[in-house]
Amino acid sequence: MSEKEKMKTTFSVTALEMKSVSKQFVGTLAVDRVDFDVRAGEVHALIGENGAGKSTLMKIIAGSFNDYTGDIHMGSSKVDLHTPAQSKKNGIEMIYQELSLALPLSIAENVLVGRLPKKGMFLDKEEIVTETRRCLGMVGLEHLNPMMQIEDISQHEGQLVEIAKALGNNPGILVMDEPTSALSREEVERLFTIIHNLKKNGLAIVYISHHLPEIFEVADRVTVLRDGKKIGTKDIGGVSSSELVQMMVGKSVTEFYSHTSHTQEKKRLRVEGLSRYGFFHDISFSSFEGEILGICGLSGAGRSELARVLVGLDDKDSGKVYLDEQEITLKNMGQAVANGIVYLTENRKTEGLALRLDIKENILAGLIPELTRKGIYQEGDGIQKVNNLIEELSIYPPDSSRIVGNLSGGNQQKVLLAKWMACEPKVMILDDPTRGVDIGAKMTIHQSIERLAEEGNTVILISSDLPELVSLSSRVLIMRKGRIIKEMPKVDCTEESVLLAANGEGA
C-alpha cells in the first residue's frame, strides 16, 4: 500500500461518533440532540459563540458527566464515557484552555503523571528522562531539560508540555479547547505545524475555537453549534467566513452592527498616566458622556487589572484619575460606588453574585446605604426598582424572591447587571458582560447597555467577544502587554482589524 493510499484509508476511519447526544443542566438544555463525529487523521473544528455548548460537548467527550443522553460509538462498538477514566481508557485526551500543569513540579513529573516508570519500588530516573524526552520530542521541545520546573518555562512552552503530556498516553483522539488563546502569532504557527504532523500520523483532533481565521488554517471540517443545537457541519473548503458567522449568530452580520455613534462633548472619566507596576503602564484616555468605550486585548493584556484600579479594588502606583474633571482618589470600591463608578466583574459566580441569596437581595446589594434611613434598612423602598429591572431585563422567572443560584447563567448575568443598573452609576465598567450567556440574554443585555449610554452615562466595555465589542463601542482602545497601543474609531473597527491590533500586528 502506497503512502498516499494509507493516508486515505486512515482518513476515512471514524474515530468517534456521537448520536443525538444531549446534556441537561438545571434550567437549560446545554447540548440538545447533537450529532458529531471525528475521523482519524482530520482536524474537526467545533465553533460557536460563548454559551453555544462547545465546552459542554467537549466535557461529555472527556467523561465529565455521567448523565448525558444519546449514544457514543468508537470504532464499531458503543462506549460509555461516564468518568474521565473511561475516556482516557478509550484513548481520548484533553487539552484545556487553562493549563492544568502543577507549577512546583518538574516537566517530567507533569508529563508522566500517573505513569512514572519504576524500578522495583523506586522511581527509574533514567527511564523518566528518556520517556519525557520522547514525549517532548513530539511537540518539538526536545531541547528542554525534563527536570526543569514548570514555573520556570514560558506559557507557550507550558501549552506544548501539556500537549506532550496528552500525547504520551498514545491517544486516538485529542481534544483541544482554544489552544491558541494565550499564544503569540509565531507560537500559533509552530503549534499548527505540530497539529499538522499529528494529523498525518492518524490522530483525530477536535479543535474548539471561536477564532475564525484560525479555523480556516487548521481545520478540515467545521461544526457550528448555537444554543446547544448543531447548526451544521461543513467541509472547510466549501464554506466562507461570513457564512460561518451567520451560522454562529443566527442572523446576518449587518444586523449586529446596529449601534449609533455618540456625540462626544463632556468628558466623564479621564485617566492620565495610570500605572500598576507589573500589570499595566502609563495608561491615558478620556471617555465621554453617553459613550460606550471599548477596551480590547488578549488575556493578560491588563484590561481587568486596569478596571480593578479604576474602581479602587487595587491600588495604583502612579497616575491620576478625573471624574467630571475633578481628581478622585479611591481607597476602596465602596468609595467608587458612592462616586457613581461601578464595575461588573467577569467572574459572575465567585465575585459577582451571592448565589445563595435571592434576586432582590442581590440587586439591592449595592444600594444598602441609600436604602437605610435613621439606621433602619428599608428593603420595601427598593422593591419597585427591582421589579422594573426584572421587567426591563426580562429576568426569568420574574419573581424577586428566587434564589439566584437556581437561575440559568444568562439570567444570573442579568441579575448582576441589574445590581449595577439599580445604583444608577455615572460610569459603568463592564468586564465581559455576556460571558457564557445565550444569545437571547446577550441581546437583552446589549439593549440595556445601549440604553444606559443613551441616558448620558459612560460605559467602558471590556470584552473578548469581538462582534460585541465592535458593534457596541464608539471607539475601541487596544491593549497589549499592559499598554494602550492603539485607539480605533468606530469606522475602522472590524473584528479582524481589532484582533490583528491586539496581536500586535496590522496597520
Add this chain to the structure above:
Amino acid sequence: MENNKLSETTKEEIKQIDSRATSVNLFGRVMHYAGIYAVALMFLLAGIVLQSLGIINNFLTTQNMVNILDAVSMLGIVAVGMAFVTYSGQFADLSVPTTMALTGIVAVQMLQYGFLPAIIAAVLAGLLIGLINAVAIGKYKANPIIWTLAVNYVTLGVIRLVWVNKQIYPDMIAKTQRASDLFDAIYRLRFFNKIALPLILLIILVVFLNFIMKKTKYGMQLKITGSAQKAAKFTGINTEKIIGITFIICALTATLAGLTITSLSRVGAWYNGTGYDFKAVTAIVIGGMTLAGGRGSIIGVLGGVLIIGLMNNIMTLLGVGTFSQDMIRGFIFILVVGINAKSLRSMGRDDA
C-alpha cells in the same frame, strides 16, 4: 423574549426545579423559626413524660425551670454574640473561654478600686481581645479557627503568668463591702424573686442583636458578606470592617458572660469559661445557623440554647455524668452539621 424561546420541556423542567426550591425554602423557614422551638418543646415534653413515668424527679417544678433558664443564660449570652461570627462566614471564635476568664479575673483584681472601675476594666480587656481578632481576621485574613485558638492560648498564658496560677476572690480583694456585694449581685440579683439579671441581659441582647442583624445596614451587608464574601467585596461593601465588627461583638458578649460566671463562682480563675466555645457553636448550629454563613437568625440561636439547656437538665436529672454529657453533645453537633450539609447538597449546593 427569551421566555418564548424556552422549549416546552425546558419550561416543565424549570417548573419542577421551582417547586423543589420552594418546598425546600418552606421547610427551611419552618425549621429556622418554628422548628427549633418545636424541638425545644419536644425536649420539654420528654422531660414531663420521664417525670410521669417516675424515672426522673422534680423536672416540672418552678425551681427547676428557673434553674434551666439560669443555666442557659450565660451560654445564651456567649452564643448570640458568637452567632455574628458564624453568620459572617468565619465559623467560630475559639478565644471565648479565656476572654471570659480574663475579663472575670481583671474585674476581680480591679474591685479594689470599686465596682464601676472593675466593670470598665473588664470591658476594656474584652474589647482588646476583640480588636486583636478583628484586625487579624478582618484585615489580615487570618484563618479564624487557627487564629482565635492561638489567641485563646496566649490569653491563657497571660492570665497564668500575671496571676502566677493563683485564683483570686472578690470578697478578699474588694476594699468595700458595697463593691463586693455589687459584684456578687451580677449573677444573684433577681427581679420578682425569680428572674435573674443574666436572663434579662440575654433577652435584651436577643432583641437588640436580632434587630442589628435583620433590620440595619450593617446587618444587610453582613448577610451578603456571610453568603458570598468575594461578591460582597466586589459590590463595594467593606467586608474587612464588617467581619472585624463581628469579633468585637463576640468579645463583648463574652465579657458579659465572663463577669457573670465570675460572679457566680465568686472566684477569678483561668478556668472560668472552659467549654463555652464548643457549647456555643453547638447551640448556634442547632439553632439553624449553618457554618457556611449568611443563614439563620438570633431567635433561632436562642432556640438552640434552650434545647441545650433542657437536654443538659434532663441528662443531669437522669444521672448522666459530665463526660458522657460532653460526648452526647459532640454527637449531636456532628449529626446536625451532617444533616445540614446533606440537605444543602440535595438542593444542589455543596457549600456547607
